[in-house]
Amino acid sequence: MEVSRAGCRALANLALATDARGQLVRDGAHTAVMAAARAHAGDVEVTRAACGALRYLTRAADNHVPLMRDSTHAAVMGAARAHAGDVEVARHACVTLSNLATTDDNHVSLVRDGAHTAVMAAARAHDDDVEVAQAACGALQNLTIADDIEVVQLLHDGAHTAVMAAARAHAGDVEVARRLCGVLRNLAFVADNCVPLVRDGAHTAVMAAARAHSGNVGVARRACAALWNMSIAADNAVPLMRTGAHTAVMAVARAHVGDVEVAQAACGVLMDLSVAVDNAVPLMQAGAHIAVMAAARAHIDDVEVARYACGALQSLSIADDIEVPLMRAGAHTAVMAAARVHADDADVAWAACVTLWNLAVATDNRVPLVRDGAHTAVIAAARAHIDDVEVARPACATLWNLAVAADNHVPLLRDGVHTAVMAVARVHAGDAEVARAANAVVQYLASGNESGCVVQ
Numbered sequence: 001m002e003v004s005r006a007g008c009r010a011l012a013n014l015a016l017a018t019d020a021r022g023q024l025v026r027d028g029a030h031t032a033v034m035a036a037a038r039a040h041a042g043d044v045e046v047t048r049a050a051c052g053a054l055r056y057l058t059r060a061a062d063n064h065v066p067l068m069r070d071s072t073h074a075a076v077m078g079a080a081r082a083h084a085g086d087v088e089v090a091r092h093a094c095v096t097l098s099n100l101a102t103t104d105d106n107h108v109s110l111v112r113d114g115a116h117t118a119v120m121a122a123a124r125a126h127d128d129d130v131e132v133a134q135a136a137c138g139a140l141q142n143l144t145i146a147d148d149i150e151v152v153q154l155l156h157d158g159a160h161t162a163v164m165a166a167a168r169a170h171a172g173d174v175e176v177a178r179r180l181c182g183v184l185r186n187l188a189f190v191a192d193n194c195v196p197l198v199r200d201g202a203h204t205a206v207m208a209a210a211r212a213h214s215g216n217v218g219v220a221r222r223a224c225a226a227l228w229n230m231s232i233a234a235d236n237a238v239p240l241m242r243t244g245a246h247t248a249v250m251a252v253a254r255a256h257v258g259d260v261e262v263a264q265a266a267c268g269v270l271m272d273l274s275v276a277v278d279n280a281v282p283l284m285q286a287g288a289h290i291a292v293m294a295a296a297r298a299h300i301d302d303v304e305v306a307r308y309a310c311g312a313l314q315s316l317s318i319a320d321d322i323e324v325p326l327m328r329a330g331a332h333t334a335v336m337a338a339a340r341v342h343a344d345d346a347d348v349a350w351a352a353c354v355t356l357w358n359l360a361v362a363t364d365n366r367v368p369l370v371r372d373g374a375h376t377a378v379i380a381a382a383r384a385h386i387d388d389v390e391v392a393r394p395a396c397a398t399l400w401n402l403a404v405a406a407d408n409h410v411p412l413l414r415d416g417v418h419t420a421v422m423a424v425a426r427v428h429a430g431d432a433e434v435a436r437a438a439n440a441v442v443q444y445l446a447s448g449n450e451s452g453c454v455v456q
Contacts, residue, residue, distance in 0.1 A: 001040055001043055001187055003326055003389070004036040004039065004040050004043075004046050004047055005046050006044055006045070007032070007033075007036060008036050008037075008049030008050045008052075008053055009049045009052075009375050011024065011029045011032065011033055011053045012033075012050075012052040012053035012056060013057075014029070014424055015029070015053050015056035015057050016056055018059070018060070021057050021060035021063060021416075022062055022063060023054070023260070024057060025060075025063045026067055026244055026417065027230070028044050029053065029057065029306065030053070030054060030057055030067055030070060030072055031070055033049070033050040033053045033054060034054070034070075034071075034072065036050055036140075037050035037051070037079055039234045041079075041082055041223040042082070042101075043076075044083050044086055044089065044191075045087075046050055047079045047082070047083050047089055048086070048088050048089055048409055050079070051076050051079050051080075051089055051092035051093055051096065052092050053071050053344050054075065054076055054092070054093050054096050055076075055092045055096045055099070056103055057072075057220070058072070058095075058096050058099035058100055059301070062101055062105065062133065063092055064099070064102070064106060065103070065105070065106075067100065067446060068100060068103075068106050068109060068110075068447045072096065072100070072113055072192050072382055073096070073097060073100055073106075073110055073113060073313045074107075074113060076092065076093040076095070076096045076097065077093065077113070077114065077118040079093060079117065080093035080094075080121070080122055080311050080431065081118075081121075081393075081446075083120075084121070084125050085125065085265065087126050087129050087131075087132060090122040090125065090126050090129070091129070091135060093118065093119075093122060093331040094119045094122050094123075094132055094135030094136045094139055095135045095138075095139075095299075096137075097110065097118065097119055097139045098119075098136075100115075101115070101139055101142035101143045102142050104145070104146075105143060106358065107135055107143060107145070107146035107147070107150055108146070108147070109152060110143060111143060111146060111150045111153060111154065111344050113140065113346075115143065116139070116140060116143050116154055116159055117164075117274070118164040119135070119136040119139040119140060120136065120140075120157075120158065120159065121270055122136055123136035123137075123162055123165070123213045124165075125168050126161070127165070127166070127169050128169065128290045128415065130170050130173050130176065133169065133170050133173070133176050134173070134175045134179065134329050135168040136162070136163075136166065136224060137163050137166055137167075137176055137179035137180055137182075137183060138180075139181050140154070140162065140183045141179045141182040143159075143184065144159065144182075144183050144186035144187055147185055148190045149192045151186065151187060151189065151193065152190055152192060152193065153336060154187065154225045155190075155193045155196060155197070156431050157188050159183060159187065159202060159424055160183065160187055160202050160308040161200060162195055163179070163180045163183045163184070163205075163412060164184075164200075164201065164202065164205045166180065166416050167205055167208075167209055168205075168215050169241050169376070170207070171209075172210055172212070174218075176217050177209035177212060177216075177219050177420060178213075178216070178219050178222060178320040179207050179211075179219045179224045180194065180205060180206070180209055181209055181210075181219055181222030181225075181226050184197065184202045184205065184206055184226040185222050185225045185226035185229060185375060185393060185416060187202075188202070188226055188229030188230045189229055189292060189344060191233065192294050193438055194229065194233035194236060195233050195356050196237060197230055198230055198236045198239050198240065202226070202230065202242055203226075203230055203236075203239075203240055203245055203442040204245060205419075206222075206223040206226045206227060206244070207223070207227070207244065207245065207248040207390055209223055210223035210224075210248060210251075211248070211251075214252070214255050215255070216252070217259055217262070219251045219255050220256050220259070220262050220264055221251065221259070221261045221265065221385070223248075223385060224246050224252055224253075224261075224265035224266050224269065225261075225265045226251050226266040226418060227240070227245050227248070227249055227265070227269050227436065228265045228269045228272070230245075231245065231268070231269045231272035231441060233272055234275070234276070234277070237272070237273055237275065237279060238276065238278070238279075239267075240273060241273055241276075241279050241283075245273070246269070246270060246273055246279075246282075246286055246288055247286055247350075249265070249266040249269045249270065249286065250270075250286070250288065250291040251349065252264065252266060253266040253267075253291055253295055253308060257294070257295075257298055258298065260299050260305065262301050262304070263295040263299050263305045264299075264304045264305050266292075266295060266300070267291075267292050267295050267296075267305055267308035267309045267311075267312060268284050268308045270288045270291065270292055270308075270309045270312045271285065271292075271311040271312040273313060274288065274312050274315035274316045275287075275315050277318070280315070280316050280319030280322060281319065281322070283316060283318060284325065284326075285320075288312065288316070288325060289312070289313060289316055289329055289331060292308070292309040292312045292313060292334075293309065293329070293330065293331065293334040295309055296309035296310070296334055296337070296338055297334070297337075300318045300337070300338075300341055303345050303348065304341050306338040306341065306345070306348045307345070307348055307351065308350050309334070309338065309353065310334075310335050310338050310339075310347075310348055310351035311351050313326070313331050313334065313335055313351070313355045313357045314335075314352075314358070316331075317331065317354075317355050317358035317359055318358055319368060321367055323359050323361055323362035324364055326359060326364060326369065327362070327364075327365045327369070330357055331355060331359065332355070332356060332365075332372060332374055333372060334368055335351065335352035335355045335356065335371075335375065335377075336352065336356075336374065336434055338352060339352035339353075339377055339380070339381055340380070343380065343381075344384065345382050346385050346391060349381040349385050349388075349391045350388075350391050350394065352377065352378075352381060352391050352393035353378050353381055353382075353391060353395045353398055354394045356374045356377065356378055356394075356395045356398045357394045357401060358367065359374075359431075360374070360398055360401035361401060363455075366401065366402055366404065366405040367405055367407050367408060369402060370402055370408045370412065372406075373400065374388065374402065375399060375402055375411070375412055375415060376407075376415055377415065378394075378395040378398045378399060379416070380417035380418040381395055381398075382395035382420060383395070383420070383423075384440045386424070386427050387427065389428050389431050389434065392424045392428050392431070392434050392439070393425070393431070393433045393434055395424065395431075396421050396424055396425075396433075396434050396438050397437045398436035398443065399412070399417050399420070399421055400436035400437045400439045400440045400441050402417075402446070403417070403440070403441045403444035403445055403448040409444070409445055412445060413445055416439060417445070417454075419443065420446055421437070421438035421441045421442065421453060422438060424438060424443070425439075427439035
């Protein structure tokens with residue numbers, strides 16, 4: 001037994017050297033320590049040394065395939081079960097499994113063989129040890145970057161509740177928080193997981209982590225991304241709003257105003273939440289429109305921020321009685337700026353045109369919109385995406401609403417609105433919506449008639 005202990009310790013020490021790891025595996029060092037661990041399964045010192053050696057060998061990515069082939073994962077899982085009360089064995093086992101899970105080709109085998117349940121058991125058994133918590137959450141984060149079927153299985157087996165428990169026990173540890181948010185983000189990539197995650201409180205866990213580590217951008221990015229993935233499920237819109245997901249992402253976006261990933265995810269959350277009509281007023285009251293406009297300005301060159309910010313404003317603008325306060329806050333100039341910078345992006349063009357269309361429903365907005373150039377913005381969008389009927393429809397509808405105001409007729413005619421809608425109507429001659437809006441614009445400008453407008 002002493003020989004086995006000494007041999008495993010020696011190989012563990014050798015495996016600490018980066019350059020030695022590949023050669024050690026080629027020469028069978030991993031099979032030697034696994035054999036020693038099996039032969040002395042009841043001896044915790046042999047087990048510690050053997051698991052330590054395997055942990056260090058997995059630091060070399062090129063070793064992962066041969067180590068998996070030779071069942072290194074099964075060896076450390078067996079050792080962790082046999083010595084469930086030993087924290088050092090638990091640490092080594094969890095880190096080994098975490099490292100092996102960084103190789104995509106290993107995910108299916110690891111989940112099939114229960115690596116996730118092994119690290120969850122270790123985290124429960126040593127719930128007061130932060131190193132075990134970090135390693136277990138790291139392993140689960142890596143394992144959840146798998147195919148949908150494995151990710152659904154991980155949720156079914158309670159991976160989300162395991163990392164949430166670890167995060168509660170180690171609320172002050174930033175690494176646990178970062179990995180918690182990473183696991184929940186990855187689990188929520190699968191649509192079938194989103195509602196169960198919110199039902200079990202995953203959203204409140206990431207919000208708590210973001211608050212506790214508000215200065216850490218890694219936590220911020222993952223927390224916002226997790227909430228964004230959860231918010232895609234329509235059934236989550238009400239519970240997410242009720243528990244303050246909107247204020248959470250807005251606070252994170254303010255704290256990390258220069259980070260584009262945070263801005264993208266925060267705007268994505270607010271866009272998704274704003275799709276639910278009942279959320280529009282509370283979102284406005286909380287300043288969601290101000291938040292997305294600030295993000296769009298801070299990251300004016302990023303098309304994804306522009307898409308999600310404009311998407312949020314477009315959804316908010318649909319709600320009754322919100323058009324005037326949105327206008328007062330500058331929503332129209334925000335979407336117009338985004339459309340200018342990202343003139344070739346159809347999604348931005350569409351969202352900008354729909355926002356301006358909705359804002360122009362309010363009588364008090366029509367003259368200020370033309371004064372600020374909304375008509376030239378939608379004309380430019382329609383020209384840039386002349387073949388896209390989805391842009392053509394809201395562009396022409398916006399101009400229709402603007403043309404209802406008699407005070408707009410001179411500037412609209414001066415800037416060629418009539419020729420613009422006629423050009424769009426020719427390209428989309430078979431589309432009834434475009435034809436109806438284009439004809440209405442021409443008729444209003446010709447007659448000066450002021451009655452009625454098109455409402456989305």
